[in-house]
Amino acid sequence: MNHVNLIGKVCTAPRIYELPNGRKIARFTLQTSETYLDEEGNTKSRKYKHLMSAWGLWTKVLEGTGKNLELAIEGKLISRFYIRNGQKHFVSEVEVNDLIIL
Structure with a gap:
């Protein structure tokens, strides 16, 4: 099963692209955070950035x-590659199936 649920804040404003076939795609970055206890029992925070489409x-x-828009996102993880200047680049991103503006 390929299923992703994230709640976070938009950290790059969505950019809308129109493809040659007329379909549109929005690309943006969502930042999530989590808290954890370090070895001494102190509360720490970690932040992650996720590419979204x-x-x-x-x-x-x-x-x-x-x-800074807060979103709840449900989607799936997509991995793809593209070639730029002769170099192969791999990208993992979350493809949005549903979202809620919080």
């Missing part, structure tokens, strides 16, 4: 939104 109707929802 949203298709279709979600592009209309995200259009015009900016940074």
